[in-house]
Amino acid sequence: MLKIRNLSHFYQEKQVFSISNWEIHKGENWLILGKSGSGKSTLLHILAGLLSPTQGQIFFQDTEFTQLKGEKLDLFRAQNIGFVFQKSHLVQTLSVLDNLLLVPFLAKEKSNKEKAENLLSKLNVLHKKKDLPKNLSQGEQQRISIARALMLSPKLILADEPTASLDDENAQEVIALFKQVSQELNATLLIATHDQRIKNQFSNIFQM
Amino acid sequence: MNLLKISIKYIQQKWLGTSLNVLLLGLGLGLIVITLLVFKQIEQNFYRNTQNIDMVIGAEGSPLQLVLSSIYHIDVPTGNISLSEAEKITQNKLFVKKAIPISLGDNFRGFRIVGTTLAYPENYQAKLQAGVWWQKEMEAVLGAEVAKAENLKIGDTFFGGHGTQNDNNEDLLHKDKPYKVVGIMQKTNTVLDRLVLTSLESVWHIHEHQDHEHHHEEGENHDHNHDHEEDDKEITALLITFGSPMAAINLPRQVDALDNMQSAVPMAEVARMLTILGIGADALKALGYVLLAVAMLGVFIGIYNALQERRYDLALMRFLGASKAQLFGLIILEGFLITFLGTAFGLSVGHFGLELLAQSFTQNLYFELKGLLWVQEELWLIAFVFLLSVIISTILALQVYKIDVIKTLQ
Structure with a gap:
């Protein structure tokens, strides 16, 4: 479902990375491993359409993703890709539930309060739905970002260092959650990390 | 979820910054509204009181003083003129449609007592709320504010005091000649509300007597009988309504030919005075606009700062697929919300503030000032403020498109 051809990216005339050929099939779980500065975040941003690659092509199912621009790209990402940042980027003036409901509104999809509550419940944070993000712990905020990424049942889930700021127990739990929800959605999961703790949980590893 | 909800939540959460912007905008707007209202009302009052009075004939002196004293009852009269002399001019019915004599000289606790004919209240379409119009000497009809302020009813009596201003001197009261209240007028929103009306004869009657006393005191040898002759009756002014446009040219010429008499055109005098005042009004308005400019600058900075702070949220929303629209x-x-709150606050400050101010010193004014009144210029003001707000927002919105999502989120 995701084909990468001759993809390379330069930052200030220095090559960040280069990938000649990489094919990812539907429903697969991948771990992108690499040291800091190896370009794994950059790759993830390019896969999410947040950044244009210097060269190369990405096909998302039948769509040549690298050809999309501006609003079309923003909308395509919103409707097909769930992205979880290392930090939980939430709108601070909106409640947890409203942060989730913002997703279908901005992606021009139908509002679905029931789904938002189901996701919060699955991630054990339903009791926080009326709270503002600033009143939540870091772990809770991370769960809200995961719930938000899943609001529109994405075909591709991308996560950038989702466990970096979590302790061992929470890290294992979050990875388990990612695997569980991607399986339920039959979605493809890509996690970029330098966190060796979670290495064993993935059979597909892409080393950068 | 909709844009309005996102905005309202944001304003609620950032209420302190929002209220400062609203306050700044509101105060500037309020000041302009007060200036507008006060000057509009001064203008209206001056013109309302001149209704149908095209010219005033009175004793020589300043024409502005003559107009102020005989129409607005503000300044002291210029003196008296002979009724018979004045009537010679007004006998020409082609030029003079109406000639209303008024005789001033006394006051009742600061409210002027005006000796006149029934044509005077009729000129202002005054109606009675109680009692009847005066018929005999020493019968008085009170203006609505006079009756309210002094708490007088039909049948009550009071003494006039000598002079057009109240100087609280018991000796100056005409204690031997009490007035009797026979009627109280409805509110007219003109100068009539603050006057006591009576017949010309009442005023003459009191002052004949007064003249006697004065003459005795001065010990002068004077022909008392002369005072009682009809020929020598004096009035303070004659209020003229023209019968034809030609009168505007001919009457003043005739009046000026007579000794001790002058004519004054109220509209001209008022216009002259308002021009002088107008400088002050323009300066105040300019100050208001400067304040408004500062307020709008405050709003600009406020929205701009909020936007800088919101760069993150806006980047996040673009990440979540938000369209430029x-x-x-x-x-x-x-x-718009900030402007709306600021405008609502500003209009309230302007209108209710002026109403409170007016209520606290309505006694000292020669007309009633209102705060709860709408003038058309306010619509332009509001339209202007909203236009400005849209322009500011547009400038800022254009900046949002330049946001680099990834850089802003990291």
Whole structure:
């Protein structure tokens, strides 16, 4: 479902990375491993359409993703890709539930309060739905970002260092959650990390 | 979820910054509204009181003083003129449609007593709320504010005091000649509300007597009988309504040919005075606009700062697939909400503030000032403020498109 051809990216005339050929099939779980500065975040941003690659092509199912621009790209990402940042980027003036409901509104999809509550419940944070993000712990905020990424049942889930700021127990739990929800959605999961703790949980590893 | 909800939540959460912007905008707007209202009302009052009075004939002196004293009852009269002399001019019915004599000289606790004919209240379409119009000497009809302020009813009596101003001197009261209240007028929103009306004869009657006393005191040898001759009756002024446009040219010429008499055109005098005052009004308005400019600058800075702070949220929303239209709408809406709150606050401050001010010193004014009154210029003011807000928001919204999502989020 995701084909990468001759993809390379330069930052200030220095090559960040280069990938000649990489094919990812539907429903697969991948771990992108690499040291800091190896370009794994950059790759993830390019896969999410947040950044244009210097060269190369990405096909998302039948769509040549690298050809999309501006609003079309923003909308395509919103409707097909769930992205979880290392930090939980939430709108601070909106409640947890409203942060989730913002997703279908901005992606021009139908509002679905029931789904938002189901996701919060699955991630054990339903009791926080009326709270503002600033009143939540870091772990809770991370769960809200995961719930938000899943609001529109994405075909591709991308996560950038989702466990970096979590302790061992929470890290294992979050990875388990990612695997569980991607399986339920039959979605493809890509996690970029330098966190060796979670290495064993993935059979597909892409080393950068 | 909609844009309005996002905006309102944002304003609620950032209430301190929002209220400062609203306060700044509101105060500037309020000041302009007060200036507008006060000057509009001064203008209206001056013109309302001149209704149908095209010219005033009175004793020589300043024409402005003559107009102020005989129409607005503000300044002291210029003196008296002979009724018979004045009537010679007004006998020409082609030129003079109406000639109302008024005789001043006394006051009742600061409210002027005006000796006149029934044509005077009729000129202002005054109606009675109680009692009847005067018929005999020493019968008085009170203006609505006089009756309210002094708490007088039909049948009550009071003494006039000598002079057109109240100087609280018991000796100056005409204690031997009490007035009797026979009627109370309805409110007319003209100068009539603050006057006591009576017949010309009442005023003459009191002052004949007064003249006697004065003459005795001065010990002068004077022909008392002369005072009682009809020929020598004096009035303070004659209020003229023209019968034809030609009168505007001919009457003043005739009046000026007579000794000790002058004519004054109220509209001309009022216009002259308002021009002088107008400088002050313009300066105050200019100050208001400067304040408004500062207020709008405050709003600009406020929205701009909020936007800088919101760069993150806006980047986040773009990451979540927000279209440019949605982001643009959000910024415009937030600017609009702040402007709306500021305008509502400013209008309240202006109108209720002026009403409170007016209520606290209505006694000292020669007309009633109102705060709860709408003038058309306010519509332009509001339209202007909203236009400015849209322009500011547009400038800021254009900046949102330049946001680099990834850089802003990291």
